[in-house]
Amino acid sequence: MAAGQPQTSMRSVERAFDVIEVLERSDTPLRLSEVARRAGLSPATTLRLLGVLQRRGFVVAEQQAYHLGPATLSIAHGFLVTDSLSRAATPVLQELAATTGLTATLHIRSGLERIVIARVDGADPLRYQLPIGRRLPLHLGAGKVLAAAMREDELDALIASVRDLGTVSGKPVSEADLRAELEQIRERGFHFSVNERVLGSSGVSAPVPAPDSHSMASVSLSGPAERHHEDEMLGWVPELRRAAAALGRARAL
Amino acid sequence: MAAGQPQTSMRSVERAFDVIEVLERSDTPLRLSEVARRAGLSPATTLRLLGVLQRRGFVVAEQQAYHLGPATLSIAHGFLVTDSLSRAATPVLQELAATTGLTATLHIRSGLERIVIARVDGADPLRYQLPIGRRLPLHLGAGKVLAAAMREDELDALIASVRDLGTVSGKPVSEADLRAELEQIRERGFHFSVNERVLGSSGVSAPVPAPDSHSMASVSLSGPAERHHEDEMLGWVPELRRAAAALGRARAL
């Protein structure tokens, strides 16, 4: 099997991605010393790494500051055209959005986070910005159907990595609460949420069948909470399930 | 200045990106042995690199085959929200597309290629697929305004790297032809093309003012050649120039 986790660490490669991650998580360009500080590396090493990344187009240096470069778009494009799930997503999400009037989103788990893979806006676009590629938490909103599929040890790691499990509305959530809710999701096969990650937003999510929990995906419908109440949302669950099944089939090919 | 090119090579990091590039250029998932072959690496090394990339989410292993993973989308998102040019692009391109009815595209140079950064479709969408992130050549179509801004030695490298300078319509182009055309572009400040990179397509392109030729960008208008003739296209040059200037200003901030 191809999923082995070789212990050999490749320190320098690992560090290159630490640098990329630092730049990804910053919304402004960073100077060398700042990148070094945030990545926990020496300035000399950081400079060398940034040099390679720059020559490859993954980093651009403007004046005195570094930020991500256009080569990042190229590999994203490469992912979108190869990945069977992404390729199947657009029509399925479009139909969901059309029949429900809600925004349809596809997430995929990546490590202890989820990433927005595709999205089709409904009648009330929530859009602030094109969210494709955004990293979002697994313990809130649609993330929960992904968390529900995690192995025990992974879930432990997730909970350990999150400071506060509470929702954006201020409702506190204990570890036990979360575990109970995940159990419920496993039984029901979907999740309904209001004011969990985004204030004033509600949604339903269902898991997309996957070979392993690492590459778990989810489809969701969401919209403004005051206009779409729980009963309406729950009414869309069959539609959602159908879409999830369709995506699961597409993925298997 | 921050643009130094440290000689220290960082072989393993370089190789990691070789692997990524191999996966990017393949439209199907690849097996370990195939990745190793194309990247020119030993299977052992390739396996180790793929292991790191996989843990980071940049590579996904499905069954026996590797392809790019969702983390690629995340860093692309990071690029789009940080890069001043990308952020300024959407409204400018939208206006161009609206007033001309043509498709408006923004490219940026990356090494010896260009990458599609943003695009707004006109009345006759040429779209086959979302092209954002696509790597395209510098010696055809809109690429020429970028090539025209290159340093001599870079241009030499470009010409050396391209097997056949000819257009898609079969028209042969000598090195001298190309150099002459680039000189003309430098004088005129724009480029008109028909049947260069895409058969049946014509367009005009103008350079976006940039501090250095490495991060040169270009804006273009394009559409079906039989519906938009040379004189119409040339008529849009002032509009195009205005857009290019606006983008140049946005970039300076």
Add this chain to the structure above:
DNA sequence: AAAGACTTTTCACTGTGTGAAAAGACTGGA
């Protein structure tokens, strides 16, 4: 004009990254 902070280069050491080869899985053909 001088101090301070940041970037870049240099250098000697050490542990990371390396590929060959062995061991272990698959795969398909007979």
Add this chain to the structure above:
DNA sequence: TCCAGTCTTTTCACACAGTGAAAAGTCTTT
């Protein structure tokens, strides 16, 4: 069913790639 060939994964000993401290060179601020 077994065997041969091909692919994946692990092991290992060696060499040199990657490292950070410190020096040298910049830019910035007062």
